[in-house]
Amino acid sequence: MRVFGKTTSYWLEKCGGTLCGGFVFILFFTIIKPEYYSYKELIKEFPSIGMCAFGFMLTFLGIILQGDSSTIKYMKSRPVLYDKFIAYNKIVVILSLIISIYSYILGYAKIAIDISSVIPYYSYFKDIFIALFWGLATKLLIDICIFVRLFYLLLK
Structure with a gap:
């Protein structure tokens, strides 16, 4: 199926992670209204997941770039697919680093329960921080899935 002259796979690769991440951000910000303290432990543990993805993707990229086997x-x-593969690897590596640092800061930040009298709209900022974490985590998950899909396309 084609949309604006491009296949759905093209649009999934180009915008899939961002659209899903944006949808999750909006969902958490408007409907779910996350409470910081109920997600704090999960957010504190996310850097280990993000750093594992970061290390795995960098190791994988190093093996591919330096390898000399027949598969590599x-x-x-196949330059077009190979360039997409390298670009997606970079995206996932950078995103995993950013979200790991962000979740580390967010997990160990001391967010006061109610300082809304001092800072107007403070409760919105708390909701934005948590919703942004879930949006970025969703984008990372979708981009990793697309990266794995590209990897298997390269191996076919």
């Missing part, structure tokens, strides 16, 4: 030579012989 075949991967490099």
